[in-house]
Amino acid sequence: MPVQPGNSGGALVDERGNVIGIVSAKLNASAALAASGALPENVNYAVKSSLLMSFLESVPAVSAKLKAPVTADRKFGDVVKSAQDAAVLVLVY
Numbered sequence: 001m002p003v004q005p006g007n008s009g010g011a012l013v014d015e016r017g018n019v020i021g022i023v024s025a026k027l028n029a030s031a032a033l034a035a036s037g038a039l040p041e042n043v044n045y046a047v048k049s050s051l052l053m054s055f056l057e058s059v060p061a062v063s064a065k066l067k068a069p070v071t072a073d074r075k076f077g078d079v080v081k082s083a084q085d086a087a088v089l090v091l092v093y
Contacts, residue, residue, distance in 0.1 A: 003023055003026045003042075003044040005026075007023045008023050008024055008025060009022060009024075009090075010022070010023045011023075011083055011087065012046045013079065015074075015079065016069075016070040016071070016072070016074050016079065017070055017074060017079040017082045017083055018070055019049050019086075020046075020048070020049050021046030021049050022046055022047045022052060023044065023045075023046050024046055024047050025044070025045045026045070027040055027043035027044070027045070029041070
């Protein structure tokens, strides 16, 4: 599914609901068209979750809440619900 305005900072999950990245940006199609002459579609960027794990594990209040990866197949609705329930606001000063 394409990234929409406001998705930056949101979880990028796989088909089982495991967080595999954090959405960080969407390619500016107008700028890419001007630079390359081609109109790209649905080019999005995310930070890999493996890069974020050391940070999350260093925060005691967060590390205790980290869950093991889900390996079983799940219904789409269940994946959406778990992703919604797991979303939190993180402020960095």
